[in-house]
Amino acid sequence: MADDIVLHSFDTQSIVTSKSLRPDKNKEIQSLRPALFKDYIGQTEVVETLKIAIEAAKLRKEAIEHVIFHGPPGLGKTTLANIIANEMESKITITSGPAIDKSGDLIGILTNMKEGDILFIDEIHRTPKPVEEFLYPAMEDFAVDFVFDKGIHARNHRFRLNRFSLIGATTRIGLLSPPLRDRFGILRNLDFYCIEDLVHIAKRSAALLNVEINDSGACELAKRSRGTPRIVNRLLKRVRDYTQVKADGLISKETVDAALALEGVDKKGLTKLDRQYLKTIIEFYNGGPVGIEAIAATLQEETDTLVDVVEPYLLKIGMVLRTSSGRKASHEAYRHLGFGVQKTIFS
Numbered sequence: 650m651a652d653d654i655v656l657h658s659f660d661t662q663s664i665v666t667s668k669s670l671r672p673d674k675n676k677e678i679q680s681l682r683p684a685l686f687k688d689y690i691g692q693t694e695v696v697e698t699l700k701i702a703i704e705a706a707k708l709r710k711e712a713i714e715h716v717i718f719h720g721p722p723g724l725g726k727t728t729l730a731n732i733i734a735n736e737m738e739s740k741i742t743i744t745s746g747p748a749i750d751k752s753g754d755l756i757g758i759l760t761n762m763k764e765g766d767i768l769f770i771d772e773i774h775r776t777p778k779p780v781e782e783f784l785y786p787a788m789e790d791f792a793v794d795f796v797f798d799k800g801i802h803a804r805n806h807r808f809r810l811n812r813f814s815l816i817g818a819t820t821r822i823g824l825l826s827p828p829l830r831d832r833f834g835i836l837r838n839l840d841f842y843c844i845e846d847l848v849h850i851a852k853r854s855a856a857l858l859n860v861e862i863n864d865s866g867a868c869e870l871a872k873r874s875r876g877t878p879r880i881v882n883r884l885l886k887r888v889r890d891y892t893q894v895k896a897d898g899l900i901s902k903e904t905v906d907a908a909l910a911l912e913g914v915d916k917k918g919l920t921k922l923d924r925q926y927l928k929t930i931i932e933f934y935n936g937g938p939v940g941i942e943a944i945a946a947t948l949q950e951e952t953d954t955l956v957d958v959v960e961p962y963l964l965k966i967g968m969v970l971r972t973s974s975g976r977k978a979s980h981e982a983y984r985h986l987g988f989g990v991q992k993t994i995f996s
Contacts (some may be wrong), residue, residue: 650956669775671832681882682728682852685734691846691878692725692855699729702835703736713737714834715788717773719822721961723879724839726818732915733816741767746776752783759787762813772826773817781829788815788832819847821958841876841965844868850878851885855900860889862900870875873918875962880918887912888995908943917985926959927968931977931988937970937977942978 662845684698686696694756699716706713713733717793718726727743728805734741740757749755763769770776774786782940784974791810817833830836841852848871853860862885864868870888874881885900891908892900913921929947930937941960960976963969983989 651940652824681857682731684732686732686736687731688853689725689728690849691842692839693909695729695839698835698837699733704853706737712739712767712812712814715817715819715832716835716837717819717822717825717830717833718839719819720835720839722820723843723875723877724841724959725768725878726839727771729839730816730818732769733814734767734769737765737767737814739765739767741769743771745771746773749780750777752780755780755783756793759810759813760808762811764812765813767814767816769816769818772810772820773788773829774819774821778826781826784815785832787826801860830970838840841962843876844871844880847871847874847876847878847881851881854882854885855889856891858885860885860892860900861898863919865902866900866905868898869902871908873905873914873916874967875918875919877962884909884914918962919985922948926955926963926983927978927986930969930976931983931986935984938972938975939977949952 661890664799686700689696691779696716696952702713716730716733718729730743731741740763744758758768763791783793786794786807787810791812792807794805794807796805815833815968817825822830822838848867851867851870852862853872855867866888870881870884874884888900888908889904890905891911892898895907896904909915915924919927925948926944929944933939933947934943941952941955945955948955960969960971961980964971966981968979969986970977970979
């Protein structure tokens, strides 16, 4: 009886109704990713290769060859995969290596792929070995093999797949097994962006975000973005917030300086973790050489974080030297952090 009273009260307040809710008219979360090659900035040689491969595939009315992109995070591997799908007018299924922990998961995905569809696997080097072995015949023969029963009653059945394209992305191409790597027809490395391209990206993203930015502001933002589009977009949003609250709404060099000082990003784009990494080598290990495991233990950070996120840019700008004995801090790192260079270390 008490339940009936509660339900009656519920209905009289019109909280429960038989009418359908109106469709959500709010716009989707705005993406700064370009959808087509005409909007994509940078990686000129990679883009030209892909354009030719896509045009040739369209002329033959075939799926594009399997593609793998490798390079540091944030350089546009996922963006390029989506652009390929859009240019090919194909459906794309997105997953990651660690997410496919069972062979049955992969088989389910592959058997549902239609002609010309694209499967994108991020961090493909982390795909479990038993799962990876199912990719070999799928990529080469467009088939998967099932084994029924066990022992003397075991039977093999080959299931034919529709022709699809596999696009892989990895930050550590060296961890990819040779049998898998050799089955990709197109292998391309994505390198860090130049300042000019990052300036164009900053201005394009600012226009999409409906915020005003001048040339000096875009240039300063580009210089601090570690050669990475993802970082330039992330920093742009933080500078936009600061500009709208603390300034007049225009992103200039001065507002970039002030906003990124709060973020802990210095003139060369180094973050607090980058500087701690360098200081650890200099202060705790006398400039090196020192093993990456020792640095990670001192910083209480994961080794993979240092190798994949911190080191690539520091190596690129010459602040860290990777030797057979371990990591060493360069003269530039000493100067940037305000340490006196110990000449005996580099003799």
